Each structure stands twice: as C-alpha cells, then as structure tokens.
Amino acid sequence: MVAKIYTDQDANLDKIKNKKIAVLGYGSQGRAWALNLRDSGLNVTVGLEREGNSWKQAEKDGFKPVHTEEAVKNADIVIFLVPDMVQRYVYLEKVKPYLKEGMDLVFAHGFNIHYRLIEPPKNVDVYMVAPKGPGPTVRDFYTKGGGVPSLIAVHQDYSGEAKEKALAIAKGIGSTRAGVIETTFKEETETDLFGEQTTLVGGVMELMRSAFKTLVDLGYQPEVAYFETINEMKMIVDIIYDKGFSGMLKAVSDTAKYGGLTSGKYEINEDVRKRMLEIAEKIRSGKFAEEWIEEYGRGSPTIKEGMEEVENSLEEQTGRRLKELIERGKPKS
Ligand SMILES: NC(=O)C1=CN([C@@H]2O[C@H](COP(=O)(O)OP(=O)(O)OC[C@H]3O[C@@H](n4cnc5c(N)ncnc54)[C@H](O)[C@@H]3O)[C@@H](O)[C@H]2O)C=CC1
Ligand SMILES: CC(=O)[C@](C)(O)C(=O)O
Ligand SMILES: [Mg+2]
Ligand SMILES: [Mg+2]
CATH class of the missing domain: 3.40.50.720 (NAD(P)-binding Rossmann-like Domain)
Known part of the structure; x- marks a missing residue:
C-alpha cells in the first residue's frame, strides 16, 4: 500500500x-x-x-x-x-x-x-x-x-x-x-534510531572517515583526501536530493559510474547488511534504549570521549585548515 x-x-x-x-x-x-x-x-x-x-x-x-x-x-x-x-x-x-x-x-x-x-x-x-x-x-x-x-x-x-x-x-x-x-510511535522510534545510527549520523560519518584514513595511511596528502572523501560528499548528496540516485549517476563520469556501481556493492556487502540487521534488532528489542539510558545515567562518558576523538582527528584538523578556502568557494546568493 x-x-x-x-x-x-x-x-x-x-x-x-x-x-x-x-x-x-x-x-x-x-x-x-x-x-x-x-x-x-x-x-x-x-x-x-x-x-x-x-x-x-x-x-x-x-x-x-x-x-x-x-x-x-x-x-x-x-x-x-x-x-x-x-x-x-x-x-x-x-x-x-x-x-x-x-x-x-x-x-x-x-x-x-x-x-x-x-x-x-x-x-x-x-x-x-x-x-x-x-x-x-x-x-x-x-x-x-x-x-x-x-x-x-x-x-x-x-x-x-x-x-x-x-x-x-x-x-x-x-x-x-x-x-x-x-505512522505509529513504534515505527517512527525504531526507524528514526535506525536511520541516525546506520546512515545519517553514524554510517555516513564513519564511511567518510574510513575512506579518509585509508588514503592518508597510503601516504596521500590529507588535504587531497579531505577534498575527495569528505568535502565533495555534499555536492554528490545535493544531486541525490534533487534528482535521485539515477540523476547522480548521470552527473558523474562513466568511469565513476562503472567504478561506483561495482566497487560500491563490493564494499557495502552482505556482511554490512548483517550488521545493519543486528543494529535494528538491538533497537527493536529495547536493548539500545536500555544502554543509552545507562550511559546517560553515568554522565554520557562515551559521548564525551567520542566527541573529543572526532574533534582532534586528522580529518577535522584538515577540515579546519581548509575552512577558509571552502567558505570562499560557496555560492554567493
Ligand atoms: N535535533 C533534531 O534536529 C531533532 C530532534 N528531534 C527530537 O526533538 C526533541 C528535542 O531534541 P533537540 O531539539 O535535539 O534537543 P536539544 O538538545 O537541542 O535541546 C535542548 C533544550 O532543552 C534544554 N535542556 C537541555 N538539558 C536539559 C535538562 N537537563 N533539563 C532541562 N532542560 C534541558 C536546553 O536548554 C534546550 O533548550 C527530542 O525528542 C529529539 O529526539 C526530532 C527530530 C530531529
Ligand atoms: C535530525 C534527526 O532527525 C535525528 C538525526 O533523528 C536526531 O537529531 O535525532
Ligand atoms: Mg533522532
Ligand atoms: Mg530523525
């Protein structure tokens, strides 16, 4: 329906x-x-x-x-x-x-x-x-x-x-x-938590950070890695937002289409989907809620540590260094 x-x-x-x-x-x-x-x-x-x-x-x-x-x-x-x-x-x-x-x-x-x-x-x-x-x-x-x-x-x-x-x-x-x-309270709660954990907040951020780290570990310049795996994400997502995945695929080169359609599926495979299912189960069973309430009761140490780790990471330092350049390039109207 x-x-x-x-x-x-x-x-x-x-x-x-x-x-x-x-x-x-x-x-x-x-x-x-x-x-x-x-x-x-x-x-x-x-x-x-x-x-x-x-x-x-x-x-x-x-x-x-x-x-x-x-x-x-x-x-x-x-x-x-x-x-x-x-x-x-x-x-x-x-x-x-x-x-x-x-x-x-x-x-x-x-x-x-x-x-x-x-x-x-x-x-x-x-x-x-x-x-x-x-x-x-x-x-x-x-x-x-x-x-x-x-x-x-x-x-x-x-x-x-x-x-x-x-x-x-x-x-x-x-x-x-x-x-x-x-919707229902159940559907909104479970899908909202799933979305922010697997995609919007957790998934996208860690996908970008993992790609950045892989390039830097291979010896590429952090600035080049930042442009490639983090800064350009907005431009690609903006096209998806306006024209869907097929519109995005049409906007990139045939080389990117071929590489993306093949390597994307290789990277985000059945194992990743198994983990997504585990995350969904943890939300549906109430275990995630229990864990979060407990964390909050202890003064949210995991949030504090996690935020600090992100703020001090090489990708954030690189982003701060490129901030002026990125601001200069933003559309003016
Ligand atoms: N942040 C978002 O964009 C979205 C949030 N929501 C939901 O909206 C609701 C509000 O979330 P946010 O706007 O993110 O909250 P927030 O963290 O931005 O807002 C907090 C407000 O509550 C007050 N506050 C903070 N700690 C407090 C405390 N210990 N005692 C009393 N007041 C306190 C703050 O002074 C502030 O006015 C939540 O149910 C959230 O799940 C839903 C959709 C998106
Ligand atoms: C912004 C939003 O919709 C989230 C990610 O679900 C949230 O902030 O809880
Ligand atoms: Mg939410
Ligand atoms: Mg939400």
Whole structure:
C-alpha cells in the first residue's frame, strides 16, 4: 500500500488557533517550532528549566520565557522539545502534577512513549509530529516558504481530534507545505534510531572517515583526501536530493559510474547488511534504549570521549585548515 500524503489543504490551523501552546525546550527543534508556530499565528509560550543560554536566546527572539511549571499550568498543548533523556524527569516533576483532562502531550520523537519512560493518564491526547530533518533546517525552510516533511502519529486519542491537531501542528511548523505521512510511535522510534545510527549520523560519518584514513595511511596528502572523501560528499548528496540516485549517476563520469556501481556493492556487502540487521534488532528489542539510558545515567562518558576523538582527528584538523578556502568557494546568493 502506498502511504497517504497530507498537505496544506488537509490541515486546519483553526483546530489549535485558540489553544495555548507551551513549547518546552529551546534547542535545535524547540527554537524552530516556537518561531514557526508563532509566525503561523499561534499562541506560543516557551517553557524552560533555567535562566541559561536557551532563555537568553528565546528573549533575543522576542519570547518571554517562563519556568516549565508555569508554562504547563497555563497550557492546553504541551510540546516536549527537551532532550529525550530529560523528558521523563520533566514529565514527572513539571508536567504530571499540573495535567488537566483534555490536555495534549506532543512529541517530536517517540522514544519516551514507545519505551514507556512516560506513561500518561487516559484522559489526555498523546500524539507526535516528527520532523525528518534537523531543527535549524526546519526553521530555515519555513522562513524561505518551504517546509521539512514530518511524520505524525497518535498514541492516545481522548478528544477524538488528535490526528487533526497533529496535522495542524505539522502545518504550523511548515511540514504540510512539503507533505506529512502518518505512522505509529513504534515505527517512527525504531526507524528514526535506525536511520541516525546506520546512515545519517553514524554510517555516513564513519564511511567518510574510513575512506579518509585509508588514503592518508597510503601516504596521500590529507588535504587531497579531505577534498575527495569528505568535502565533495555534499555536492554528490545535493544531486541525490534533487534528482535521485539515477540523476547522480548521470552527473558523474562513466568511469565513476562503472567504478561506483561495482566497487560500491563490493564494499557495502552482505556482511554490512548483517550488521545493519543486528543494529535494528538491538533497537527493536529495547536493548539500545536500555544502554543509552545507562550511559546517560553515568554522565554520557562515551559521548564525551567520542566527541573529543572526532574533534582532534586528522580529518577535522584538515577540515579546519581548509575552512577558509571552502567558505570562499560557496555560492554567493
Ligand atoms: N535535533 C533534531 O534536529 C531533532 C530532534 N528531534 C527530537 O526533538 C526533541 C528535542 O531534541 P533537540 O531539539 O535535539 O534537543 P536539544 O538538545 O537541542 O535541546 C535542548 C533544550 O532543552 C534544554 N535542556 C537541555 N538539558 C536539559 C535538562 N537537563 N533539563 C532541562 N532542560 C534541558 C536546553 O536548554 C534546550 O533548550 C527530542 O525528542 C529529539 O529526539 C526530532 C527530530 C530531529
Ligand atoms: C535530525 C534527526 O532527525 C535525528 C538525526 O533523528 C536526531 O537529531 O535525532
Ligand atoms: Mg533522532
Ligand atoms: Mg530523525
């Protein structure tokens, strides 16, 4: 079956026009959602834990942020845009005590509901609008008249209107300008984690780093390796984004076509797919969630070490050295 695609005419902002929306968190997604929803004419309050950097940024953007409980007490719709590992605490300490019948709890990713870290009472709506793109892009596309596609899902429909409201939020952040597809919390959570681990974040980065290291270990200049295995990736991905794989294949030389079509399959083989399946199983069984919660509980040492290793790597040093050159070459309009 082909998925139904919802666009602007399938979504009605009136469903949430008179509701008070609390956006909790002002980071990557929080800032984008708060600004887009406000620009779409909706009533947005930013709720934050502390008067720190996010608070200052929200004020700079013309919001009057309030503390989380205050935002929640006055809200009809509460949107969780604090980090996944913080949502359970925020729910238990700052949302649950002030829950009112008929309130809406909205998520941008299904993690906390799917893995049962948050278990809301029966008399509220629980739904999701999950942008399939980074927060700054959600804002950038919206201001330029476009939108990043989103998935919507309904976990609990107390009002009977949860799906309409999810579509309205999706419209408010610009997603229906592109298109929105309905999913479940389970499907969104598992595919989102799989995507960021195997491809978007983990896979692409390590593929590029492995190719870079192979060339440098063979004695080639790091700058040449950087241009080849890291910098040019954007240009190739941009063509895939516009014209698909076949469009990309048409844009490269026949030599690259032949080499790519043969060596690509040799490199990314059955063994790699077996590992992808293992990663999917770890996500589906809940083992990855367990491991991540444990890591977070220990102060995220693996993230700290990993970030440091990346920042100090030869490829990053080379990238920093080439930064000026790369900036000079960027299109000017
Ligand atoms: N980053 C992205 O582009 C995407 C994120 N999502 C989802 O959106 C939700 C929000 O994620 P991000 O925007 O990445 O979060 P983030 O890490 O950028 O934002 C954090 C916000 O929460 C606040 N915060 C951080 N630590 C806190 C703590 N201990 N207690 C209270 N507040 C704290 C920060 O001050 C900031 O305002 C998550 O559910 C994530 O999975 C979904 C799609 C893409
Ligand atoms: C940006 C996005 O969609 C990710 C990779 O899933 C995330 O930041 O969690
Ligand atoms: Mg994600
Ligand atoms: Mg994602």
